[in-house]
Amino acid sequence: MRITKSQLDDINKKSEAHHREHFDFLADRLAKNGHDVEGILKKLSDFQVAIPSWALGAGGTRFGRFGFQGEPSNLEQKIDDIGILHTLTQTAGAISLHIPWDVPTDYKAIKELANSHDVIFDAVNSNTFQDQKDAKESYKFGSLSNTKKAVREQAVEHNVEVIKIGDKLGLKSLTVWLADGSNFPGQSNFQTALQNTEDSLKVIYKALPDDWKLLIEYKPYEPNFYSTVIQDWGTSFMLANACGDKAYTLVDLGHHLPNTNIEQIVSTLMLKGKLGGFHFNDSKYGDDDLTVGSVKPYALFLIFNALVFGMENNQQNPYPAWMIDASHNIKDPLEDLIQSLEAIQEAYAKALLVDQKSLTEAQQNHDVVKCQELLQDAYRTDVRPLLEKARLNRGGAISPIKTYRSLKVRKNLINERGTYSVATGL
Numbered sequence: 001m002r003i004t005k006s007q008l009d010d011i012n013k014k015s016e017a018h019h020r021e022h023f024d025f026l027a028d029r030l031a032k033n034g035h036d037v038e039g040i041l042k043k044l045s046d047f048q049v050a051i052p053s054w055a056l057g058a059g060g061t062r063f064g065r066f067g068f069q070g071e072p073s074n075l076e077q078k079i080d081d082i083g084i085l086h087t088l089t090q091t092a093g094a095i096s097l098h099i100p101w102d103v104p105t106d107y108k109a110i111k112e113l114a115n116s117h118d119v120i121f122d123a124v125n126s127n128t129f130q131d132q133k134d135a136k137e138s139y140k141f142g143s144l145s146n147t148k149k150a151v152r153e154q155a156v157e158h159n160v161e162v163i164k165i166g167d168k169l170g171l172k173s174l175t176v177w178l179a180d181g182s183n184f185p186g187q188s189n190f191q192t193a194l195q196n197t198e199d200s201l202k203v204i205y206k207a208l209p210d211d212w213k214l215l216i217e218y219k220p221y222e223p224n225f226y227s228t229v230i231q232d233w234g235t236s237f238m239l240a241n242a243c244g245d246k247a248y249t250l251v252d253l254g255h256h257l258p259n260t261n262i263e264q265i266v267s268t269l270m271l272k273g274k275l276g277g278f279h280f281n282d283s284k285y286g287d288d289d290l291t292v293g294s295v296k297p298y299a300l301f302l303i304f305n306a307l308v309f310g311m312e313n314n315q316q317n318p319y320p321a322w323m324i325d326a327s328h329n330i331k332d333p334l335e336d337l338i339q340s341l342e343a344i345q346e347a348y349a350k351a352l353l354v355d356q357k358s359l360t361e362a363q364q365n366h367d368v369v370k371c372q373e374l375l376q377d378a379y380r381t382d383v384r385p386l387l388e389k390a391r392l393n394r395g396g397a398i399s400p401i402k403t404y405r406s407l408k409v410r411k412n413l414i415n416e417r418g419t420y421s422v423a424t425g426l
Helices: 005-032 035-046 074-089 107-116 147-169 191-206 234-241 261-272 298-315 333-353 356-364 367-380 385-394 400-406 409-417
Strands: 049-054 094-096 173-176 213-217 247-252 275-280 321-324
Touching: 005 035, 005 385, 005 400, 035 333, 035 356, 049 321, 074 094, 074 107, 074 333, 074 409, 094 275, 107 298, 147 173, 147 191, 173 191, 173 275, 191 213, 191 234, 213 275, 234 247, 234 261, 234 321, 247 261, 261 275, 261 298, 298 333, 298 356, 298 367, 321 333, 333 367, 333 400, 356 367, 400 409
Parallel strands: 049 094, 173 213, 213 247, 247 275, 275 321
Antiparallel strands: none
16 A cells, blocks of 8 residues: 555645644744754754564564554565655654565565665664574574574574675664573573673674674663673673774663663763664663653653754764664554654654753753753643644655544555464564
8 A cells, every 4th residue: 555645635734724823833933042943844854763674563572462454464565564654754764674584585676665665774683582493503592692602603694694685785784682691590601601792793793894884782681581691781882892893882762771861871872982773662661662752751852862962962973773663562553653753753853942052051050950941941842843844844744643544544454465464573
């Protein structure tokens, strides 16, 4: 299914007057306060978030999975779904593939299909957290960190193959997330596991093309609940430095212990030029199973405030790769992703409204109250008209969710794919 421009125009017309009224009021207010409204709209329009190929079907837990009707059963259908998202939101302009779940069979055709949706390929992700069919070695007790050399070599070989697949699609970065760790005290020697991981990552790093990046993700627990080899940003940062200048830390919002100050982590990594990518989601207790901004929207805003400052002031840090990484167990996956994209754009827009010059002055003068007021003034601003205008400027929908439902997208997908289609890889 594809959404046409005439379909969007017809639905947008019903809300255009209401949107214009609210946008004009907000734009006038912002302009009087010294904000460059057109500049903000340009940044919002340019901000693109990658959709992972595994997020287009129903998610699950270790207890089970409740399928969602009309799921994409192959890579082509997944790209079509991202095309729908991008048509509506105009901010989902990239796809991140997970290998071996989504290996293209015809690279030329896949690139042409993505191009027809105005979608590019972002970071490619390897998988050594589960055993694959016909694999000679098992990752039950780790992959890159395993005590068995044959297992480590198999995991390295897989990552090198993933690089080759990504290179055929024109990608420029590899994301490595390890489930390696232990469930019981004494099960693993921490130093041996870390050294094996570093040695393995260095071999993968050497296989990178000159213009590629290696993004090293971290996670404090799960699936192992006593120790994780790359358990925090400091370990990832250390490993990235050990590999070289093309290796970076990847921050996932859900991969932190409760109440961790993620905005401080972001600031530190950008200052050191080592923030390579960012995975968006939300959490109440742990991990990354919730829609972006659904639980802690102010925390997301504070993180974006740090990101905006870093992008403006830390030229030593490359422009980060953005991706959504969440598990939508009971929602329509596409609606969940639309809500996440909206939350990301909203937090970004509010962060762009922070008066950084006044904030710096207040910080220098130790005016703590003024610092809080400046942040909360930006956060309390209803920026939704800015998001709507940015989408309209690119030809998107004023209200993506309403448009999605008005066009009965899910019903059409079910008619095309069937009630019991299941997304690959999950």
